[in-house]
Amino acid sequence: MSNFFALIPAAGSGSRMHNELPKQYLPLNNRPMIYHAISALFQNHRITRIFVVLAPNDNEWIKYDWSEFSEKLTTLNCGGATRAVSVLNGLTAAKQKNLIGASDWILVHDAARPCLTSIQLEKLINQLADDEVGGLLAVPVADTLKRGNAEYRIAHTESRENLWQAQTPQMFRYDLLTTALRNTANIHITDDASAVEALGLRPKLVLSDTYNFKVTYPQDLALAELIIQKRNNP
Structure with missing residues (x-):
């Protein structure tokens, strides 16, 4: 039987957050942001171990108490x-x-x-546990997409049919x-599914929701804070 x-x-450094502190350690609801990602994975009974890949020169990790996940x-410490x-x-x-x-x-x-839920995680595992390829959480694109040019003007509108985020x-x-x-x-890829696709395989899309967004810019951190606080104080 396979393990999970x-x-x-x-x-990474998270340069788009405009903060000297690496993004994963930015404070979120009185914890470093990575704490919330670890916590969601830790609570799933089928996941037996969580590996966190840090930069070789990471000096921030040891400043926090991680004993509850030990x-x-x-x-x-082999990040690239x-x-x-x-x-x-x-x-x-x-x-x-x-x-x-x-x-x-x-x-x-x-x-x-940091806003991954136990329901999303369990759904992903349940739908992929017997899949031949694997897959990912994703959401259909809802917004109208515009292709811009070098002058920041619209070149054309992209069809959003069958597009997923x-x-x-x-x-x-x-x-x-x-x-x-x-x-x-030697190819620039931004996620693991892209690498699998390059082998000619077709990963499965598992429907998620927009709450599982990636904190990229400073305003995203404020939104994540609101979501987590609401979950903790329903």
Whole structure:
């Protein structure tokens, strides 16, 4: 029987937040933002271990108390220059520790998606546990999309038919994901599903909702704060 592991690449700086502190450590509801991503994964009974991939020179992690997650949490200081490199390095390091099997499921989740719910996570696992490829949480694009030109004017309107906005977690088996990431080592990709697609496979889209958004800009942090506070005080 395959096991379920989660991996959070957290070696980036989050430059678009305009803050010296790496984005994953920005305060959110009196906790570093990555805390909320870890907590959502930790509470799922099928996820047996959570790997957090940090930059080799990360000095922030040890400033916080992570003891409540200690039975499942493993940190790996092998992050790379890109998200894809960090994920691949983390998977390789975990395999070298004999912690992951070739057919085990890996759920890669963004540290900057603090509003993931237990319902979304359970739905993803249930719909993909028997899938031949794997897949990801996503939402259909609702807004009208405009293609701009170099002068910041509209070149044309893009059709939004069958367009989806990718989220995380993205769930694939260890061997498939590592093969895909190695295959795209010299190609710029922004998520794991893109690497799997490059192998000619078609990951499954699992319907999520817009609350599972990625904190990218300062205003996103305020919205995430409101969502988490409302959940904690219904």
